Amino acid sequence: MLLTEIPFSYRSTKETGVSAFAYKRIFFDQLPRDALNYADEHAIPIFSFGREIYFESIIFDIMAAIRREDERIFEESKIKYILENDFSHEDAALLKNELSLKFKPYVAAAYFKAMKEDALLSTDRLLNNYYHNKPLHEKSLPGSYDGGFFIIMTSKEESFFSFQLILKEFLETNGIDINTIRTAFSDVGKSDNDIPRCIRESYCAYKVAGLEHLDLVNYSDIGTWRFLMPNLHSDDLRAYTSDYIDLIKHKKTLMDTAFAWIETGGDFLKAAKKLSCHQNTIRYRISNMKKLMEPHLDLTDFQFFERLAAAVRIFKALDSQEQNH
Template identity: 30%
Template structure:
């Protein structure tokens, strides 16, 4: 996903820019940057019809229009026709733009900004291009993360992908997946990434990579003790203003940075997936129990057949299905299940006895029945929530 005009306004050099017109165009993509100078000067012969790339953020001093303000309209119109994303001018020669330019900008949803003499062109161009490069790197990293989570890659390929994400990992790493719960507020990933971009103190301890609806924090340290990583994680959460009350923070175990980064990412993601299925946050991979094998094997034919054989008889019987899901969610606690289902515990006992009959598990002990039912329910939920 490309950067947008509204995103790059968070960059340090652009924070003093004032929006003049075209407010409805702030969602336009930005993939490059350029300076408009002699391209629109009438006294210079310039025969390139497309001097600027599509989706470029263009800046200018308007020196080419010093003696003829009509040239501003000509330039803005051409920039719009080229598909550039926005235009910003230094307000020294012209403090205000002609009204026809403002009207054109508003009509076409083409943002125009003004900035003062203390802002330097070189800083603007550098920061925009660096932000674009960062964004491209993050997109590449997301594709690589998916690959490492979904597939068992050779160690050589894991090392190669890890180095493409960062050459500055220390010996050990932990992957922490940060995302709101399914019913929580959307995580402002772009704001967090912009804050990280401006925070030089974190960059030798932490790498941020967008993934799905959340983000991975890949923490790195020369030491393998989990306490070392907790210190880094706490610093990152505080520095990036992430409210721990509103997100799930799902940690992997500590592994070697380059050849075992896939384990870090897989464990962090599986910890989040287990949290979603059980409806409560697991802080670490070591806590997720049977999910350690259920999640990676959930697509296995035999596992799916096992789950289908047990769950299919319940799918068209909403009351029994809901009772089973609630029973497993409450870890086999009859009283808690009765409370959540708003009925008497004996009603739950009756329903579960009927479930045993429907699924052919009458001969099982209570412990065996719960073990098989809980595995089948969780496999069913993993299949139902394949968008994880």
């Protein structure tokens, strides 16, 4: 039977997750025009092979081509662009269509990196394991960035737990102990237009995890960092932190006290234990800072904590970035 006489089953390829068309010239010279047009419309690659090529080789060649295309689309420079730019709904939809992952209604992203600087993750090994694991390939897509890995995950369920399971499966497949990595999750979004947002959220949360010395963090739990991180280099935020920190940055005792008090959530006793002193000493130093920084206001400890916390967090984030460059 000629190919042109076969019902055009390729019309269902988008629904069944087919990534490419391939044919051997021993059977026919070329695909029918209708098939070629369909492939053009849906950006489906076409591979042509001679009679000397086995079908197994065709499959492996296609898998390799898909991997190269994924790595091209999800390479570090592209990820950097996603992190640094806002995407319109149209641009987000275009990114979704460029990736080989067959997206379900919901999407989330995670970023993870080895906690020890000398314990680098093997990019080739992780990607090889991923591309030879079909179940994992159907619900996730990894990409290396800045010594760590992003993983885009998709699920038919909006439950955050379903995405935790996907990451767990990915880590177990690669023999990665979650206790050896620092991991950050984005919120769950819709696959149609939230992929760039999820990528940015996971990386933002990861940077916060490093500043707060956390091993695992969700974007939804990072509080005011959600506003501070994206606006870190604004003149207003720099001016704000300078107004507070410049008054004490050359006074080590006060700087240490400010950091300890903020890191312990404004708990005088915990801050005292952190600095090996009495809590009254912490209260005295905070009182002095309050007079120094807000001389014309009668602030409660809670009010002062809110103001100082923002300044300390901005300072820590900026200082961390300067040290990493």
